[in-house]
Each structure stands twice: as C-alpha cells, then as structure tokens.
Amino acid sequence: MTRATILIVDDEISNIEIMNAVLEDDYEVCFSTSGEQALETARTTLPDLVLLDVLMPGIDGFEVCRQLKADPLLADIPVIFTTGLGDTADEMRGLSLGAIDYVTKPIQPAILRARVGNHVELKRLRDQLANMAVTDALTGLSNRRQMEKALHSETGRLARTGDWLSVIMIDIDFFKQFNDTYGHPAGDRCISMVASALTRAVKRASDLSARYGGEEFACILPGADPHGAQLVAQEIKLQVQSLNIPHERSQISPFITVSIGVASARCLPGMAADQWIGHADRQLYQSKHGGRNRITVAEFDNTAEYCPT
Known part of the structure; x- marks a missing residue:
C-alpha cells in the first residue's frame, strides 16, 4: 500500500523536526515554513493530511485553512491545527473553518501519532467510498x-x-x-x-x-x-x-x-x-x-x- 503523505506547516524548523521524527517511519513527510508556501506545496503534492501551525508571519494558519477549504482540489484534505495557544475561541474558529482536530504544543509523540493515524485512516475510507460512487461495479471503469x-x-x-x-x-x-x-x-x-x-x-x-x-x-x-x-x-x-x-x-x-x-x-x-x-x-x-x-x-x-x- 502506498504510504500517505503528510504536509507539516510551521515557521519554526525545530517544530518541523520534532513532528518529522515522530511520523517519518510511517508516512511520506513534506514541509513548508510559511502559509504561502504551504498552499503551493499542497497543490503540487496533494497531501493526505496537513498539520498546520496557527501563528505564522504573513498568512496565518486560519487563512491557509480557509483557502484550502475553498479550493475544490484541496477541500477534502483533513487539516489538524498545531498550536500552543490553548484558547477555546481559537479552537472554535479553526473548527468552524473546516479543521478536524487540534494538537497542542509541546508535541506529545504518542498523541500526535495516534491522531494522525486515525484521521489518515478515515480519509482512506472516505476516498474508497467516493471512488465506489463513481466506479462501475461490473467493469471497474468510471461510471x-x-x-x-x-x-x-x-x-x-x-x-x-x-x-x-x-x-x-x-x-x-x-x-x-x-x-x-x-x-x-x-x-x-x-x-x-x-x-x-x-x-x-x-x-x-x-x-x-x-x-x-x-x-x-x-x-x-x-x-x-x-x-x-x-x-x-x-x-x-x-x-x-x-x-x-x-x-x-x-x-x-x-x-x-x-x-x-x-x-x-x-x-x-x-x-x-x-x-x-x-x-x-x-x-x-x-x-x-x-x-x-x-x-x-x-x-x-x-x-x-x-x-x-
């Protein structure tokens, strides 16, 4: 089975290194250090999941999430915010923009691994169902x-x-x-x-x-x-x-x-x-x-x- 691709977006290289160390054995990992770069990378790699920092210079995580969800090509990619804010209002804002989860900093490896794994598997199942909906069951061709x-x-x-x-x-x-x-x-x-x-x-x-x-x-x-x-x-x-x-x-x-x-x-x-x-x-x-x-x-x-x- 092809390994899922995770896009890590964070302006702090140390955070990227920590998350990469947790995930690299199980996933293909790519990264971006700005919101602008993240949108470009998402369009070229079509990742299976995005780990998205909230606080970044330029385009922040909220705006990146909004643009991802507004793009028909990228809208189905699950987004998990990574933040040290711990603010309920910010969590609600992120979820209202279409994010599916939050992971707080400092990163807990076991929690990050479990949440990423759960959401990647859910996306795989959704993709299978979507493919079945547009595939002819008898021939395997498009319907x-x-x-x-x-x-x-x-x-x-x-x-x-x-x-x-x-x-x-x-x-x-x-x-x-x-x-x-x-x-x-x-x-x-x-x-x-x-x-x-x-x-x-x-x-x-x-x-x-x-x-x-x-x-x-x-x-x-x-x-x-x-x-x-x-x-x-x-x-x-x-x-x-x-x-x-x-x-x-x-x-x-x-x-x-x-x-x-x-x-x-x-x-x-x-x-x-x-x-x-x-x-x-x-x-x-x-x-x-x-x-x-x-x-x-x-x-x-x-x-x-x-x-x-």
Whole structure:
C-alpha cells in the first residue's frame, strides 16, 4: 500500500523536526515554513493530511485553512491545527473553518501519532467510498456520473487554450440477442471483456473510459483531433474483435462486434459539455444504421452553438 503523505506547516524548523521524527517511519513527510508556501506545496503534492501551525508571519494558519477549504482540489484534505495557544475561541474558529482536530504544543509523540493515524485512516475510507460512487461495479471503469463530471472539467480546462476534445461512444452490436441466447451471466462477462479491451485501446493517462449504461461505453480524449480520435476508435474495434466472443445470433459476424461514433471539436469558453455527447451519439446512430461494426467520425461546428460567458 502506498504510504500517505503528510504536509507539516510551521515557521519554526525545530517544530518541523520534532513532528518529522515522530511520523517519518510511517508516512511520506513534506514541509513548508510559511502559509504561502504551504498552499503551493499542497497543490503540487496533494497531501493526505496537513498539520498546520496557527501563528505564522504573513498568512496565518486560519487563512491557509480557509483557502484550502475553498479550493475544490484541496477541500477534502483533513487539516489538524498545531498550536500552543490553548484558547477555546481559537479552537472554535479553526473548527468552524473546516479543521478536524487540534494538537497542542509541546508535541506529545504518542498523541500526535495516534491522531494522525486515525484521521489518515478515515480519509482512506472516505476516498474508497467516493471512488465506489463513481466506479462501475461490473467493469471497474468510471461510471456515467464520473464521465459527465470529467467531461465538464475538461471542456472548461481546454477552453482556455482552444484545444481539441473528442468523445467516443461505443455500443455492443445485437447485445439483446446475445443475452437472450447465452444468458445474463454470459452477458455480464461479455461486458467485462469489452471493458478490458477498451482499457487496452485507450492508453493515455489523460483519457477516460466509462461504462455509459447497459452495453454502451464512452471515452473522453482531451487534446485529440478527429484523426487522433479515429485512430483510437480503430484500436478499440480491433481489440474487441480480438476477443473472439462467439455471437451466433449476430446478423453481421459470428463474433461480438461494436459500433462506434466519434465527435470532435475545439473547445471554446461557455460551450456546454453535453454537446460532445449529443454529437457522438448521433455518429453512433449513423454507424448502427449504416450496417454496424463500423466507425463514424465527425468534427462538429461549435461556433453555431457557442454561447460566450
């Protein structure tokens, strides 16, 4: 299991050294000596927990906590304040800003170790639950909810540079007939095998593959133009064909095949993310009604649908 990362924030190097000595055997430890540096380090390392000093020159711990909790990327990171104040009002202020605990100075090693351990484990369990909520249980791919969330995020990000975005929609051909012939357990195995083929075909870390629903899948390809997206779609088709899953009731092949629709456009500010889904779905419709087991690609004109913010 990967070791959790702890970010220690304190303007006193001696305090950092004490806490590091307590935690370094069990965690990856990084540190910052100012509030400004802490925010930058948090964004680059995404720690599992922050030990945050209250009294610091410049941005104090309260303001650092407020900014952490206001950032969607960092808001779920638990914050434990480290302070020698012992003031109930300050504790209440910190908790109201989103901190989960306090550790008083001078540091008691056993208490620090126990509290950090408890909160790191709680975060691990929360992360597992959050991951389950956006993962398809049968295939292990992202589910539709996560796919739509990622698509919204990518359109916003790519709009800043006017870069390409492509979406691929995939449907297993004659899947109802497959279920009727071989049974639903075999249908589930077929879906899982196609999902594995999809994972082998969609290789870039920035890409996302999802089970969109039933026997339908989708892929988000940030930065991929129509030609690049078509190459990925062709690889998906080949990977599915290589599975050689028998399908005696298919009208086009003795084995499982897929129909694929691809939509590509450059991102502009204010564009609705679901435009890509709608256009890719229309291309999928063309593939299915054009004989199935084929790919249809289209670059859509986003200027007609552009709604500047």
